[in-house]
Amino acid sequence: MQENLTVVIGGGAAGICAAINKGRRGEPVIICEKAGQLGRKILASGNGRCNLLNDNLSEKYYNRAARELVKSIFARYGKSEILDFFKGLGLNVYSQDGRIFPVTNQAASVLKVLELELKRLAIPVEYNFNCSAISIQKGRIVVSGGAGKQIECRKVILTGGGKSYPVLGSDGSTYEIAKHLGHTIVEPVPSAVPLIVKDSLCRYLQGQRISSGVKSIIDGKEGRTFKGELLFTKYGLSGTCILDVSNSISVALNRQKKANVFLSVDLVPFMDKPQLRDELARRKKSGYAPEDMLTGILPNKLTFAVKDIFEQNDIETAVDSLKARRFPVVATKGWNEAEFTSGGISVNEVNSETLESKLHKGVYFAGEVLDADGERGGYNLAWAWASGFVAGMTG
Numbered sequence: 016m017q018e019n020l021t022v023v024i025g026g027g028a029a030g031i032c033a034a035i036n037k038g039r040r041g042e043p044v045i046i047c048e049k050a051g052q053l054g055r056k057i058l059a060s061g062n063g064r065c066n067l068l069n070d071n072l073s074e075k076y077y078n079r080a081a082r083e084l085v086k087s088i089f090a091r092y093g094k095s096e097i098l099d100f101f102k103g104l105g106l107n108v109y110s111q112d113g114r115i116f117p118v119t120n121q122a123a124s125v126l127k128v129l130e131l132e133l134k135r136l137a138i139p140v141e142y143n144f145n146c147s148a149i150s151i152q153k154g155r156i157v158v159s160g161g162a163g164k165q166i167e168c169r170k171v172i173l174t175g176g177g178k179s180y181p182v183l184g185s186d187g188s189t190y191e192i193a194k195h196l197g198h199t200i201v202e203p204v205p206s207a208v209p210l211i212v213k214d215s216l217c218r219y220l221q222g223q224r225i226s227s228g229v230k231s232i233i234d235g236k237e238g239r240t241f242k243g244e245l246l247f248t249k250y251g252l253s254g255t256c257i258l259d260v261s262n263s264i265s266v267a268l269n270r271q272k273k274a275n276v277f278l279s280v281d282l283v284p285f286m287d288k289p290q291l292r293d294e295l296a297r298r299k300k301s302g303y304a305p306e307d308m309l310t311g312i313l314p315n316k317l318t319f320a321v322k323d324i325f326e327q328n329d330i331e332t333a334v335d336s337l338k339a340r341r342f343p344v345v346a347t348k349g350w351n352e353a354e355f356t357s358g359g360i361s362v363n364e365v366n367s368e369t370l371e372s373k374l375h376k377g378v379y380f381a382g383e384v385l386d387a388d389g390e391r392g393g394y395n396l397a398w399a400w401a402s403g404f405v406a407g408m409t410g
């Protein structure tokens with residue numbers, strides 16, 4: 016065994032940062048990556064632009080269970096450290112509505128500066144190493160991959176990611192490794208994911224986009240409102256506000272097995288109720304046909320699709336229906352279309368200062384493999400960079 020060797024399992028955002036920090040401290044480290052390439056999720060992030068951080072970095076944008084841990088990690092490695100790190104690597108960034116991107120608008124630039132740093136530090140990468148187990152006996156840690164490959168080390172940092180977009184490498188296999196070590200796995204569910212909705216309106220309107228405000232209604236309890244683009248699809252609803260609201264819906268459907276899950280959609284978010292009421296009353300008085308009551312307010316096809324609201328109801332009821340149209344949600348589109356994972360290794364079982372396992376000395380976790388997920392807007396990569404750095408910090 017190489018003296019003091021650390022093995023990093025997984026070469027994504029968290030694993031690369033953990034390895035760089037180890038390397039900069041002059042400690043021997045190797046990355047074991049199951050694919051033939053590092054950072055494939057970084058390349059796919061932000062539609063290829065990589066929203067790598069948010070100006071407003073705070074634990075409050077993460078799941079409740081993880082907030083204490085996230086706060087502790089950001090206190091050690093927060094926004095200014097992440098910005099300094101990338102600046103030091105030569106990456107120039109800019110901020111758009113709080114979301115931070117590389118000035119090149121290319122995720123490939125982000126991965127490239129990280130790879131150059133790995134090269135400068137001469138950090139070896141074992142590609143096509145599909146880690147299947149970590150065994151620990153009397154302080155001796157052995158990492159096993161396919162075809163009988165084994166590496167003995169002093170420390171191991173597990174950064175195998177979650178279950179979303181398995182085509183990019185992370186398929187949940189590292190949860191099993193942590194489970195074998197005795198760790199609790201909070202049931203992973205897809206997050207930031209389109210929703211399957213039982214309403215023929217969606218299929219009829221497929222391809223139409225509107226700006227909207229949406230909130231979840233789970234067992235009658237209303238969630239927070241998310242505003243943004245809504246896209247009607249043949250299976251249901253997608254678009255930025257749907258991805259934003261999907262987290263609580265996915266947890267309710269997939270983990271809590273709730274049946275009463277609805278989306279309340281404000282089809283006219285740019286008008287408050289009195290404004291909409293006045294405009295509709297004016298149109299009705301002027302003799303507008305039901306199919307024209309919303310012409311110029313909503314796309315023509317949607318205006319036609321909801322004309323029955325005006326055929327069957329008074330203005331007051333129509334306003335209520337347009338400001339809070341209910342769609343029953345039956346499922347999410349699943350792992351292949353989810354940007355992140357909610358759930359993972361329980362944060363209660365890791366040291367909140369070092370990310371070391373409370374069950375096994377020398378075993379660390381970082382990134383999406385932990386039960387820590389942030390909102391969209393750069394929070395998940397921020398967590399991956401920061402937790403990776405902290406996991407690679409202890410000597």
Ligand SMILES: Cc1cc2nc3c(=O)[nH]c(=O)nc-3n(C[C@H](O)[C@H](O)[C@H](O)COP(=O)(O)OP(=O)(O)OC[C@H]3O[C@@H](n4cnc5c(N)ncnc54)[C@H](O)[C@@H]3O)c2cc1C
Binds near residue numbers: 183
């Ligand atoms: C389409 C898409 C867009 C996104 N856009 C953004 C965005 O703009 N901003 C943002 O903040 N977040 C975004 N995210 C989320 C963000 O990319 C992830 O949260 C983050 O990359 C997780 O980093 P990670 O290192 O923890 O895991 P991953 O990036 O998943 O890396 C895990 C690595 O481990 C490897 N691995 C897995 N199992 C094993 C094993 N058994 N043995 C060896 N290696 C293994 C995998 O191949 C992979 O390389 C996006 C995600 C997706 C899918």
